[in-house]
Amino acid sequence: MFRKMWKQKVMMVIGLFLCSLLLGAYGGNLQLAEGSQTVEQENVEFQEHGDKKGILVISFGTSYADTRKVTIEACEEKIAASFPDYEVRRAFTSSIIIKKLKERDNIQIDTPEEALNKMKDEGFTKVIVQPLHIIPGLEYEEVLAVVNNFRGSFKELTVGRPVLYGIEDYKQAVEALKQQLPALDKDHAVVLMGHGTTHPANACYSCLQSVLNDEESNVLVGVVEGYPGIDNVIAKLKRNNIKEVTLMPYMLVAGDHAINDMAGDEEDSWKSILEREGFKVNIYLHGLGENNSYQEIYVQRVQDCIDGNPLGIEEE
Secondary structure, eight states: OHHHHHHHHHHHHHHHHHHHHHHHHHHHHHHHHHTHHHHHHHHHHHHHHHOOEEEEEEEOOOSOHHHHHHTHHHHHHHHHHHOTTSEEEEEESOHHHHHHHHHHHOOOOOOHHHHHHHHHHTTOOEEEEEEOOSSSSHHHHHHHHHHHTTTTSSSEEEEOOOSSOSHHHHHHHHHHHGGGOOOOOTTEEEEEEEOOOSSGGGHHHHHHHHHHHHTTOSEEEEESSSSSOHHHHHHHHHHTTOOEEEEEEOSSSOOHIIIIIITOSSTTSHHHHHHHTTOEEEEOOOOGGGOHHHHHHHHHHHHHHHTTOTTOOOOO
C-alpha cells in the first residue's frame, strides 16, 4: 500500500515537472508570436546579409592576351565595379582555348559547368550568369542547358540575355555602335563582320541590318559563316556606288576571325577580296568589348536580372 502511494506521488511530481516544461515552451511560443513580425524581419535581414552573391561572366574566350585584356577583362571589370556586392567569376565555352591557355600560358580557365560547381561548393546562394555573347545562338543555348542542370543548387539562379535579343536591344546596340563609327560620306561605308551560325538566330544579323537601315547609315552587315556573306555585301556596296570601305568586326573580341578572315593578307580574306573588287579598304581592328557603350550594355543586362526582368520586357 505504502509502495503504491509512493509510486503515485512520484508520478505526480514527474507529471508536474513535464507540465512546467510544456508551459514554459508554450509561453515562449506566445512571446514569439507577440513579436513575430520583428523576428521575421530580423530573419529576412539575416538572410539578405548572409547571402553570398556572384556573377559568372561567360564568353567564348580568346587566346590573345592583349585583346582579352581590353575586351573580356574590361567587361568583367566594368560589371564588378558596377555591382560591388557581387563576386565576379569567369568561364569560357571554348574547350580549345581553355586547353591552349593551360598548356601554353599555364592559365586555368573554368568551363561554365566547372565554375558553377565551384560556386555551389563555396556556398554561393544568389548567382547571375551573364554571357558576353552577341546573339542567342548555339553557344547561348549551351549555356542555358548547363545552367538548367543547376536549378535547385542555388537560392536564386538567373541568366542574362545577349546583346541582340528584343527590338529595343537592337536599337541600343546600334546607338552604342555609333561610338566607334568613322565619319561617313556617300561613297564611304562600314562593313561589319559578324560570326554567323547555322542556328536560326543567324536572322539576328538581318534584323540588325534592318535597324541600321532605319538610321539611313552606310553600315552593312556580313557574316563569316552563313548569310549574308561577303558576296552579298559586295553586291550592295556596288549598288550604292561605294568606293571606300572600313572593315570592322561585330564580335566581342578581335580574334582569329578579325585578324585573319577579315584583315589578313591571304587571298580569301575580306580585305583582299574587297581590294580585288576595286575598293579602298580601311581596317578597324577592335572588338565590341573595347567599346564602353557595349560594356554598359552588359552591365544593364545584369541589372535587369537583379530587377527580375532578365529578358528586358518593357511594361505596357
